[in-house]
Amino acid sequence: MIVLKFGGTSVSSKSNLEQIATILSAKTENFIVVVSAFSGITNKLEQIANLSLHGNHSILLEEFRNFHFEFIKELVSEFHQIELFVEVQQKCNQLEAICESVGTLKELSDRTRATILSFGESLSSIIVQKYLSVNTKNSIKVNLLDSKKIISTTTNESKDYLNAHLDLEKTTRNILAIVGVPTNDIQNKNYIAAGFVAHNQKGETVTLGRGGSDFSAAIYANTIDATRLEIWSDVNGMQSANPRKVQATQSLQKLSYKEAFEMAYFGAKVLYPPSILPVMDKNIPLYLKNTFSPEQEGTFISNENKLTENKIQGICSLDEIAIITVSGVGLAKQKGSARRVFQILEEANINIILITQSSSEQSIGIGINQSELQNAEEALNSAFEKEIKRGLMNEVKTIENQCIVAIVGDNMKNAIGLAGKVFGAIGENGINVTAIAQGASERNISIVINKKDEEKALNVIHEKFFASTVKNVHVFIAGIGNVGTEFINILFAQKQKLIEEYQINLKIIGVANSKKMLFNHSSETFEKVEELTKEDVLKFKQKKENKNAKTYSSLNEYFQTIKELNLRNSVFIDNTASDIVSEGYEFLIKNSISVVTCNKIACSSEYSTYLKLNKLAKDRNIYFKYETSVGAALPILKTIYDLRISGDKINQIEAVISGSLNFIFNNYNAENQFADVVLQAKEEGYTEPNPLIDLSGLDVMRKILILSRESGLNKELSDITFNSFLPDECTNSKSVEELFENLKKNENHFKALYQNAHKNGNKLKVVAKMEKGNLSVALKEIPSNSPFYNLEGKDNVVAINTNRYVDEPLVIKGAGAGAAVTASGVFADLMFIMNN
Numbered sequence: 001m002i003v004l005k006f007g008g009t010s011v012s013s014k015s016n017l018e019q020i021a022t023i024l025s026a027k028t029e030n031f032i033v034v035v036s037a038f039s040g041i042t043n044k045l046e047q048i049a050n051l052s053l054h055g056n057h058s059i060l061l062e063e064f065r066n067f068h069f070e071f072i073k074e075l076v077s078e079f080h081q082i083e084l085f086v087e088v089q090q091k092c093n094q095l096e097a098i099c100e101s102v103g104t105l106k107e108l109s110d111r112t113r114a115t116i117l118s119f120g121e122s123l124s125s126i127i128v129q130k131y132l133s134v135n136t137k138n139s140i141k142v143n144l145l146d147s148k149k150i151i152s153t154t155t156n157e158s159k160d161y162l163n164a165h166l167d168l169e170k171t172t173r174n175i176l177a178i179v180g181v182p183t184n185d186i187q188n189k190n191y192i193a194a195g196f197v198a199h200n201q202k203g204e205t206v207t208l209g210r211g212g213s214d215f216s217a218a219i220y221a222n223t224i225d226a227t228r229l230e231i232w233s234d235v236n237g238m239q240s241a242n243p244r245k246v247q248a249t250q251s252l253q254k255l256s257y258k259e260a261f262e263m264a265y266f267g268a269k270v271l272y273p274p275s276i277l278p279v280m281d282k283n284i285p286l287y288l289k290n291t292f293s294p295e296q297e298g299t300f301i302s303n304e305n306k307l308t309e310n311k312i313q314g315i316c317s318l319d320e321i322a323i324i325t326v327s328g329v330g331l332a333k334q335k336g337s338a339r340r341v342f343q344i345l346e347e348a349n350i351n352i353i354l355i356t357q358s359s360s361e362q363s364i365g366i367g368i369n370q371s372e373l374q375n376a377e378e379a380l381n382s383a384f385e386k387e388i389k390r391g392l393m394n395e396v397k398t399i400e401n402q403c404i405v406a407i408v409g410d411n412m413k414n415a416i417g418l419a420g421k422v423f424g425a426i427g428e429n430g431i432n433v434t435a436i437a438q439g440a441s442e443r444n445i446s447i448v449i450n451k452k453d454e455e456k457a458l459n460v461i462h463e464k465f466f467a468s469t470v471k472n473v474h475v476f477i478a479g480i481g482n483v484g485t486e487f488i489n490i491l492f493a494q495k496q497k498l499i500e501e502y503q504i505n506l507k508i509i510g511v512a513n514s515k516k517m518l519f520n521h522s523s524e525t526f527e528k529v530e531e532l533t534k535e536d537v538l539k540f541k542q543k544k545e546n547k548n549a550k551t552y553s554s555l556n557e558y559f560q561t562i563k564e565l566n567l568r569n570s571v572f573i574d575n576t577a578s579d580i581v582s583e584g585y586e587f588l589i590k591n592s593i594s595v596v597t598c599n600k601i602a603c604s605s606e607y608s609t610y611l612k613l614n615k616l617a618k619d620r621n622i623y624f625k626y627e628t629s630v631g632a633a634l635p636i637l638k639t640i641y642d643l644r645i646s647g648d649k650i651n652q653i654e655a656v657i658s659g660s661l662n663f664i665f666n667n668y669n670a671e672n673q674f675a676d677v678v679l680q681a682k683e684e685g686y687t688e689p690n691p692l693i694d695l696s697g698l699d700v701m702r703k704i705l706i707l708s709r710e711s712g713l714n715k716e717l718s719d720i721t722f723n724s725f726l727p728d729e730c731t732n733s734k735s736v737e738e739l740f741e742n743l744k745k746n747e748n749h750f751k752a753l754y755q756n757a758h759k760n761g762n763k764l765k766v767v768a769k770m771e772k773g774n775l776s777v778a779l780k781e782i783p784s785n786s787p788f789y790n791l792e793g794k795d796n797v798v799a800i801n802t803n804r805y806v807d808e809p810l811v812i813k814g815a816g817a818g819a820a821v822t823a824s825g826v827f828a829d830l831m832f833i834m835n836n
């Protein structure tokens, strides 16, 4: 004989009941079907109970009656309706009488509440029984078992009416007395029973707790030694995480009883936790199935060992949690002190969800429902009043608005590095851990964190452990100029490939220019943001109308919004040349948002800032990447890092590291105009937004400074020796237009520079040098035998001498400017972060 339970959504429409009839008629064994109340009915009864206290229950009671009448009309022919109408009317009359006496007495005890709540299942079982026996397609005769009379519970304490304790022995006797010892020989000996309801020793109606219909079904299964229990709902069994909170969850095909219990206990609502014990006790296989997709495998729960190879089976969470810390020297080495704490809480009727204790024994952390916090705090402070006064104990400390994230799996036991992976993943995302608990079984690691980080933590851990889960990366951009636009092009060109081949989904969540920011959000509060499309971003760049593009008061508003969105795997990309943007890095990194930048300002400002940003990122286990700040996408910083980490020492660097200046001096021949060549370099995207930054030597100085710092030197811009090749009039230009005017006026100066070099058979190059700890930048005449002489176009070259590269330097050469190459370098930095 088997037991099947159908939940509220499964029994709530004619087509659903047809589906159930089909499922039942395919069964080759006799069965007991347990049903919940119709969808939403138990909540309605809760409301009716609450309203009856003030005599305001009539309208809802009428709705309750009408709902059942209408449903009956839909389900069965007129001939059968009368009988059911009478049942409903009688039950509603009883309900009304109870509600009226509640209103008169102004008292709603748990005993009365349990009776009111029981009407939902009482009616659904009768109506479904009728439907099954009279429907024309798959008519099935089922006998009604009166759960209220046959499921017995043990205690009569007032608190137990809504969560009664099962008397298994008595219940077994009751059930077997009706069902008999089950055998498959007797055909058509099938039953239907209401879930959730039972009686106590006084014969009063009690309930088995919300979700208790699963428990009822498990009780029936246990008492008749069922060959299986099937729990049917509207989902494909247990999921690896709550699909409302985690993207791309997976159905779990196999679980052990203990895993299933942990998952259910920590919030997997597809199964009511107490239901596990009755089936585990008799080793009855338990199946979680989907009424609407019966062909799906669902989840199979049993005692079998080694059901799966998965280290982690699922991740779940419980919110509305508070942590209470009981501490003090009086706790240490005091036998029975922990027992006392728990006894106080038990007497105050507080449910303990999680416990942690430090090995010094001086503090115990206890996780409870937030709604019980005040009672718990008062009970402990008053019970320990004397010890607190004597200084042996501290007043209890409380932390509110927490949640518990639980990672569950039998195979976590002995899985080396697993906990490190979990904590690494949440730490990298800036999630603070309030408390940790792990049972000796190692089946569950429970982590207490702030409730605001719940979804972020669940998703981060899920993405880390479920290989086929696509990892979402949330990208925030500042600057959509030359480099920024190319970056967007690359990102959207690669997006699909990255999803398919690397399971990485790059989502642009925000963009900002110097005045506005854009997020794809539907509410003012930014509660839910969607990714921006390429079209959104390009329209924003073109300054086209968009209701979501918001003029910010300062860029801090953009940074603040990024922080408050609190999205996992957040990366900020700076494609500007702005100091205001670079000033925001510290805030972002402190909030665990990685930064990728091609903007040189931060890394070439004070050495202390450069050091602080790198240290902050390291401390938070996130990334600050700026490879493109020198030589565009050439792997220069990476090479210096690799050399140093392998024990080498950078002794000297000689480099041409201005793409624009190399382009300008390669293309200027004194027959054309110097200003025109500079303009061409600007138009081709090699110069800074203001070319004076290149021509004044500042860009090259910033780069050699960054190279020296990466090589281990503590240097400032003021330490660099530099003789400007620009006439003062050009250097003092107040705007880009003025600069071009002044360049034209000073054409003869540039002509002379060129002609002097040319006459000697030399080329002009701006060379940066780090030698014996000194830094210099100078415009030099390069003779034809120099390796730098043939450096074409906008190319860069960096020659590095080290302890290992002594006679011949290690040389890195290639395009050192240009929007497309730079954007590819920015993208590579982003991918580095994702891959690490």
Ligand SMILES: NC(=O)C1=CN([C@@H]2O[C@H](COP(=O)(O)OP(=O)(O)OC[C@H]3O[C@@H](n4cnc5c(N)ncnc54)[C@H](O)[C@@H]3O)[C@@H](O)[C@H]2O)C=CC1
Pocket: 478, 479, 480, 481, 482, 483, 484, 512, 513, 514, 515, 555, 575, 576, 577, 578, 580, 581, 598, 599, 600, 628, 629, 631, 632, 659, 685, 686, 687, 688, 689, 816, 817, 818, 819, 822
């Ligand atoms: N072009 C190249 O070859 C290379 C450029 N870089 C760096 O790339 C960065 C960008 O260069 P381009 O794209 O050529 O400049 P661009 O002038 O074309 O673009 C800069 C963008 O930044 C935006 N912006 C300026 N101030 C802002 C602020 N306060 N907040 C938000 N956005 C702001 C502007 O609206 C513009 O969209 C520069 O820092 C440059 O040094 C680095 C390596 C090579």
Ligand SMILES: N[C@@H](CC=O)C(=O)O
Pocket: 628, 629, 630, 631, 632, 657, 658, 659, 660, 661, 686, 687, 688, 694, 699, 816, 817, 818
């Ligand atoms: N303006 C820069 C661009 C890259 O940093 C250059 O000319 O090299």
